[in-house]
Amino acid sequence: MIQKQFFVNGVERNIVVNGKDTLAKVLREQLGLTGTKVGCGQGQCGACNVILNGKLVRSCAIKIDKINDGDSITTIEGIGTPQKLHPLQKAFIKHGVTQCGFCVPGFIISAKVLLDNNPSPTREEVREWFHKNRNACRCTGYIPIVDAVMDAAKVLRGEMDESELDFKMPEDGRIWGTAYPRPTAVAKATGTLDYGADLGLKMPEGTLQLALVQATVSHANIKNIDISEAEKMPGVYKVVTHKDIKGKNRITGLITFPTNLGDGWDRPILCDEKVFQFGDAIAIVCADTYENACAAAEKVKVDLEVLPAYMSAPAAMAEDALEIHPGTPNVYYVQNLEKGEPTAPIFEKAPNVVEDDFYVQR
Structure with missing residues (x-):
């Protein structure tokens, strides 16, 4: 000091x-x-x-x-x-x-x-x-x-x-x-x-501090989550995993429309079977201090089967791409495309023309 x-x-x-x-x-x-x-x-x-x-x-x-x-x-x-x-x-x-x-x-x-x-x-x-x-x-x-x-x-x-x-x-x-x-x-x-x-700094004395165990890969199957070493770390009160979630360990992830091909309940609260994206929450460490929670979070061992990471929409839409959400096609919603009049005559008269290919979010 x-x-x-x-x-x-x-x-x-x-x-x-x-x-x-x-x-x-x-x-x-x-x-x-x-x-x-x-x-x-x-x-x-x-x-x-x-x-x-x-x-x-x-x-x-x-x-x-x-x-x-x-x-x-x-x-x-x-x-x-x-x-x-x-x-x-x-x-x-x-x-x-x-x-x-x-x-x-x-x-x-x-x-x-x-x-x-x-x-x-x-x-x-x-x-x-x-x-x-x-x-x-x-x-x-x-x-x-x-x-x-x-x-x-x-x-x-x-x-x-x-x-x-x-x-x-x-x-x-x-x-x-x-x-x-x-x-x-x-x-x-x-x-x-x-x-x-x-707010975490302004809670009453004795309030537990939390640290997330987050995925460091973008796509993987979860084979096992071992919290035994983390539970023994100083100041740890509990390590919460999907097994501790009461009721359905799912939130509405994909927006549902009548034309969607999934049921909308695709995302876990805490990952249980899969990692869907980098940073996904796998466990929550509850400890007496934030520093102790973070130290214990480092001790949670997650055994993963790493899967291909699709970092763009075209990659995820490829014919050989794995389903990110099992049972839900990667192309889970199709938006109709309506075009106006042919643009060729306009382009012919334009002093400058720029052409490219674009894609946007869902």
Whole structure:
């Protein structure tokens, strides 16, 4: 254990820490600043971004022993609050960036560093900044994020009044079809919304912590699940497998229509006979601490018969492809295709023609 004295959001902190813990872990678990999210835990997605002495850093990839006494750290809680939003937070709300919202604190922190160093970026420079710093978002398509940064930059430069970022209720009082912010937008933009991992830190003392045993292959038959060694690990209360599921160990996986060829009950809650995709849940370890749960999860032995992995729709639709869900054809739903008028005459008159083959999800 080591003692560290540094500043977080302008407040001096003097704490004793495990030197091998990450900065993210200390911020979240010891200081209660759960606005810093941990997505990948490997320094790749940017959800855990904080500002360290004016520089953008990934707090999940920095050990606390690398933080020097007197260092200054800014988290999303230090950017703005629900009562006093920063222009970046207002802009993210206005442009509908706060969808699932998990990546938003990291993006706002990242954008703050960008605008501190480049108050007048072009759209291309904003995109390049997020690309270079590997900020990942699965919801927005990035265009609204760039829009938000550009508007916030105008406000910070004094070229736009901050009030223009506020939603104005139409005179008729209708919000359908408007940019009315979703109810959770402010909480997501300020990091005050609790996700599962955040709630786990705020449960009463004695609450069991969970870790998943997940598939590390994309397709396999399960021959055996051995939990005997995991059950003996320190702090383990129980290892839950499919045998512990009461009732039907199935959820409605494939959407059912009258034309579907399956019954819709294709996916197990915890895998029992097959692994269908990388990351499938096979068991749940319940222990006194998250660290003990993770350590025990590593001891669960899953004997697999690895099957071919189909990483695209055409591969799964091939004639020699195995049924992914036994009893349900891989082509389980057929959508009729309706075409309009022949396009050849249009192509003949077009100054430029681009042709390619495409496939999309189901």
